[in-house]
Amino acid sequence: MQVLSKRSEFLAAARARRQGSKGMMVQGRNRHDAEDIRVGFTCSKKVGNAVARNRAKRRLREVARIVLASHGKPGWDYVLIGRATQTAARPFDQLQTDLIQALKKIHGK
Template structure:
């Protein structure tokens, strides 16, 4: 059975994976650099963004949820939803050479309708890049 927030797929489609179109931030130092840069809150998440000074044009993204979000099951569900939203929104709204960190919020990230979650991310990215 497919979860209600999962997008419709045909039988031949490959499962989604952020790594197919985006680079993943895994090092703590990169998360800390993003934390010192721009941030924009949305109803369902906090988005931190920074322009990298290296020559890479890749869009990189990281995901995090603190224990305030809930137990491991709740945190993993919130991160799965953030990953899927990033996979769908960042290739269009993200900018080359930028790092983005998406931070889940208690209750809101896991419970918000998926279309609203995507709209929150797109809105936060527009506001972050408006001043850049």
Template sequence: MPPLPHPAEDQPRDVGTAAFRMPPVLQKRADFLAASRARRQGTPGFLLQARRRDDDGPPRVGFTCSKKIGNAVARNRAKRRLREVARLGLSALGRPGWDYVLVGRPQATIERGFEDLREDFARAMAKVHG
């Protein structure tokens, strides 16, 4: 009997589409500080900070959760949820040349329904750019 092929070998590899790829992520503290001094829009699930850069590069995104969220496990869960919200929504709602920072809120970011978080993101983006 021949050996069974590895399941991944049978399936076509999903390279992803632009709509589902994670946008570039902010890494420098100066970028986070600049976004904190720019536009902001609060939602029940998180706070959105946004600033226009001086270039026409792709939109970038950053995530932050303070210790008010909870222990490391809770903070990581909140950031994972925010990352997914941004991954799904930023390609359609983000604008080139902008930086966005999603700041988690205690309890709400983790406990709020995922669809509610996505609606919060859409509303916040519309108000920031409106």
């Protein structure tokens, strides 16, 4: 699994499919040209100060590491966006369920 780092990659994912859940927003884009899964993480200042944003991103990274290995599709880019007060406070098993459900809806379209 590779990490998205360029702004253009995030913008391309933003123009693709998206699915909101209580714990996060997930954007997914099929690249059609590669075999690897790429993922990016972002949290706006609405999530809180730097400590709160970093905590939310750490939780999103761990959820992605666990879930995308089994539910992600090769050749797709995913962007996980943290939500204010929900991403950091939501129980970890519910965050996993949120991501699985969002991935099913993104792939099902």
